Amino acid sequence: MKKTECVAMLLAGGQGSRLGVLTKKIAKPAVPYGGKYRIIDFPLSNCANSGITTVGILTQYQPLELADYVASGKHWDLDRLSGGVHVLPPYQQISGADWYKGTANAIYQNLNFIERYDPEYVLILSGDHIYKMDYAKMIEQHKETGADCTISVIEVPMEEASRFGIINCNPDGSIYEFEEKPKAPKSNLASMGIYVFNWDKLRKYLTEDEAKENSSNDFGKDILPTMLAEGNKMMVYRFADYWKDVGTIESLWDANLDLLNPKIDLNLADPNWKIYSGTQGLPPQYIASTAQVENSLVTVGCNVYGKLDFSVLFEDVTVEEGATVEYSLVMPGSRIKKGAVVRYAIVAEDTVIEENAVVGESPEQVKNIDDWGIAVIGDGLTVGKGATVSAGKMITEDVADGEAI
Amino acid sequence: MITNNTLGIIFANSHDALLGKLTKHRSMGSLPFGGRYRLIDFSLSNLSNAGVDKVGVITKANYYSLMTHLGSGKPWDLDRKNGGLSILPPYASPDAQVYKGRLEAIYGILEYLLEATEEYVVLCDSDVVANIDIKKMLAYHKEKQADITVVYAHGTKPEGQNDMMNFGFDDDGRIISVNFEAAEDCDYSLDTTIIGRQLLIDIVTSEIESGRVSLSRGLFGSGYHKYRIFGFKQEGYSAVMDSMKSYIKANLDLLDCKNRAELFSRKNPIYTKTRDDMPAKYGINAKVSDAIIADGCIIEGTVKNSILFKGVKVMKGAVVENCILMEGTVIGADSTVNKLVTDRFVTVSDGSNIDGEKDGYYREKNAVI
Numbered sequence: 001m002k003k004t005e006c007v008a009m010l011l012a013g014g015q016g017s018r019l020g021v022l023t024k025k026i027a028k029p030a031v032p033y034g035g036k037y038r039i040i041d042f043p044l045s046n047c048a049n050s051g052i053t054t055v056g057i058l059t060q061y062q063p064l065e066l067a068d069y070v071a072s073g074k075h076w077d078l079d080r081l082s083g084g085v086h087v088l089p090p091y092q093q094i095s096g097a098d099w100y101k102g103t104a105n106a107i108y109q110n111l112n113f114i115e116r117y118d119p120e121y122v123l124i125l126s127g128d129h130i131y132k133m134d135y136a137k138m139i140e141q142h143k144e145t146g147a148d149c150t151i152s153v154i155e156v157p158m159e160e161a162s163r164f165g166i167i168n169c170n171p172d173g174s175i176y177e178f179e180e181k182p183k184a185p186k187s188n189l190a191s192m193g194i195y196v197f198n199w200d201k202l203r204k205y206l207t208e209d210e211a212k213e214n215s216s217n218d219f220g221k222d223i224l225p226t227m228l229a230e231g232n233k234m235m236v237y238r239f240a241d242y243w244k245d246v247g248t249i250e251s252l253w254d255a256n257l258d259l260l261n262p263k264i265d266l267n268l269a270d271p272n273w274k275i276y277s278g279t280q281g282l283p284p285q286y287i288a289s290t291a292q293v294e295n296s297l298v299t300v301g302c303n304v305y306g307k308l309d310f311s312v313l314f315e316d317v318t319v320e321e322g323a324t325v326e327y328s329l330v331m332p333g334s335r336i337k338k339g340a341v342v343r344y345a346i347v348a349e350d351t352v353i354e355e356n357a358v359v360g361e362s363p364e365q366v367k368n369i370d371d372w373g374i375a376v377i378g379d380g381l382t383v384g385k386g387a388t389v390s391a392g393k394m395i396t397e398d399v400a401d402g403e404a405i
Numbered sequence: 406m407i408t409n410n411t412l413g414i415i416f417a418n419s420h421d422a423l424l425g426k427l428t429k430h431r432s433m434g435s436l437p438f439g440g441r442y443r444l445i446d447f448s449l450s451n452l453s454n455a456g457v458d459k460v461g462v463i464t465k466a467n468y469y470s471l472m473t474h475l476g477s478g479k480p481w482d483l484d485r486k487n488g489g490l491s492i493l494p495p496y497a498s499p500d501a502q503v504y505k506g507r508l509e510a511i512y513g514i515l516e517y518l519l520e521a522t523e524e525y526v527v528l529c530d531s532d533v534v535a536n537i538d539i540k541k542m543l544a545y546h547k548e549k550q551a552d553i554t555v556v557y558a559h560g561t562k563p564e565g566q567n568d569m570m571n572f573g574f575d576d577d578g579r580i581i582s583v584n585f586e587a588a589e590d591c592d593y594s595l596d597t598t599i600i601g602r603q604l605l606i607d608i609v610t611s612e613i614e615s616g617r618v619s620l621s622r623g624l625f626g627s628g629y630h631k632y633r634i635f636g637f638k639q640e641g642y643s644a645v646m647d648s649m650k651s652y653i654k655a656n657l658d659l660l661d662c663k664n665r666a667e668l669f670s671r672k673n674p675i676y677t678k679t680r681d682d683m684p685a686k687y688g689i690n691a692k693v694s695d696a697i698i699a700d701g702c703i704i705e706g707t708v709k710n711s712i713l714f715k716g717v718k719v720m721k722g723a724v725v726e727n728c729i730l731m732e733g734t735v736i737g738a739d740s741t742v743n744k745l746v747t748d749r750f751v752t753v754s755d756g757s758n759i760d761g762e763k764d765g766y767y768r769e770k771n772a773v774i
Binding site for chain 1: 441479660662676677684688692697
């Protein structure tokens with residue numbers, strides 16, 4: 001096997017349970033984003049654009065759709081003669097079959113995969129975030145500083161710091177302390193879950209960690225603190241561009257509408273750093289004479305006859321005449337029928353909102369603002385004629401005609 | 406297995422001359438169409454959807470844009486170990502000139518045909534926009550035990566091509582008359598033809614040896630007496646690009662949802678090379694009505710009755726009506742454009758006022774107006 005300088009391992013096994021019905025049938029990295037993307041397009045496009053062409057994708061929860069989507073990696077130009085994309089589900093070994101117990105264990109179970117490429121460095125990524133990052137720069141810094149491990153960090157607002165894994169470092173960027181969700185954070189540098197390791201160090205610590213009976217086999221909880229305690233050189237890599245976790249309904253909704261905010265710097269149209277995605281053979285979108293479309297993203301296969309404002313329509317969505325979609329995401333293949341209103345909502349794939357149904361409410365429409373939230377309709381469901389779904393509800397079964405939830 | 410025995414041949418330069426400036430620097434096959442396509446996407450997708458996975462594209466001139474579009478044939482699933490896509494440029498042997506018509510073109514690729522093992526050949530022109538079910542056509546060809554089967558549409562024969570045929574049939578659907586004159590309310594050829602590979606080789610060789618030049622006349626001219634030639638009716642939408650006018654009309658035809666449904670069927674999608682643009686973005690005060698919009702467009706002005714290709718920008722206060730704006734066109738702020746066809750990367754300066762009716766319909770690639 002030809003030598004590869006850096007192998008990326010993408011942790012894509014998480015269930016994403018906080019996304020509720022949206023991840024009932026698909027893994028979180030396969031969740032649609034931004035009209036024509038899925039979350040995993042971001043780390044994979046970043047890899048391709050950074051020149052990292054050997055990527056292992058660790059799947060566990062609902063791997064089918066994800067594996068199908070990744071396929072040969074050709075959408076990201078990662079179908080390579082040597083290396084390329086490999087989907088790595090847990091598999092049976094002589095000692096028996098194990099699910100991936102933790103993030104570190106997932107990598108441990110695939111040491112053989114990494115070994116084949118004999119890399120200098122291993123880049124650990126997750127499939128939970130929307131961001132554009134040149135990993136090559138991070139690896140370059142890792143080399144220059146001679147670190148054993150480099151962790152990508154981003155400044156978060158101090159008042160939110162206690163929600164993150166916080167990293168305390170010296171002025172030269174060397175790390176002296178990890179604090180997982182600290183009550184009284186000393187800094188506002190949050191770990192982005194992106195690590196570069198020297199391969200020999202990573203292999204040593206993964207193997208040792210696996211032997212510990214009471215370890216949770218997790219990078220954040222076990223591997224990194226142990227490496228620090230044993231005096232390894234660990235550095236931060238500062239990242240200052242757009243980075244957003246899309247692990248909750250609200251953050252997913254927010255991150256989508258960020259694409260419509262001219263003040264937010266997340267340019268997916270940059271020809272020098274494209275975000276690639278799997279495409280289907282769909283015709284361009286059609287906007288009818290009855291339509292009103294403002295402040296929105298619309299993509300291939302869509303037919304818009306109704307009103308659209310502050311919304312994102314994914315592939316192959318139809319909004320019929322007299323229907324209104326506001327402050328909402330409508331995922332691939334869904335249909336909003338005549339006179340229906342969808343506002344402050346996420347409508348998952350292949351869903352039908354029947355005539356005159358009303359899904360979601362604006363914050364002004366609810367009596368108590370604490371009751372307000374984004375309404376979510378699960379995939380493949382039908383919301384019946386004239387039915388109403390109030391703010392913040394998560395719908396997992398068909399809603400009958402006229403029913404109010 | 407029915408279709409793996411079939412080879413596709415596409416003529417990339419069909420009737421180039423009829424479209425004037427549109428095909429000055431490109432082949433017919435690479436002419437942008439319908440917001441995100443090039444004309445050759447239709448024949449490539451038709452073949453691919455029928456499971457034909459060996460396709461030769463015959464080129465003649467101006468084929469750089471075509472070659473970058475085709476690449477290895479991946480978007481049409483034609484990057485194959487067995488068969489796949491071959492680009493067949495004109496052979497430049499010392500005694501040969503670049504071919505004139507389709508007959509000479511096929512004669513020029515005789516080696517390719519002789520080396521092939523497929524029983525059938527599908528010949529496709531690239532100036533036709535249609536979603537043709539070649540699988541069904543092939544089954545029909547076999548059912549009728551035809552020597553040749555040709556696709557036809559019903560209506561008024563397009564006027565641009567002087568060698569376009571219309572047919573008369575017997576009750577069984579066999580062609581019993583061929584007419585090259587203009588005609589209304591007739592069954593005219595869409596120049597997609599199935600023929601046995603050996604028969605094609607034989608006819609082309611004998612026609613060339615007799616000094617003839619027309620493939621249509623060679624296959625159909627008097628051949629219908631000798632061969633069993635059948636017509637296969639194209640029921641859905643079809644258009645033939647034989648003038649700037651017909652090109653504009655066919656693009657605007659896509660604003661009709663019936664035409665779109667027939668052309669872009671779910672069962673047989675039309676594939677194209679993707680540019681990985683982000684979705685189209687509509688700004689505050691965007692006003693769009695009756696328009697086809699491709700991904701990568703940014704619209705902050707008004708667009709009516711128009712086709713916008715990938716990455717077109719319509720700035721604030723601009724008004725676009727009855728236009729076909731190809732990839733990367735920028736319509737500057739407060740400009741008004743009507744009845745205009747802009748080639749790729751044309752820029753209309755802020756505050757311009759252009760009426761294609763008065764000022765000419767077409768603006769060539771990279772023009773700044």
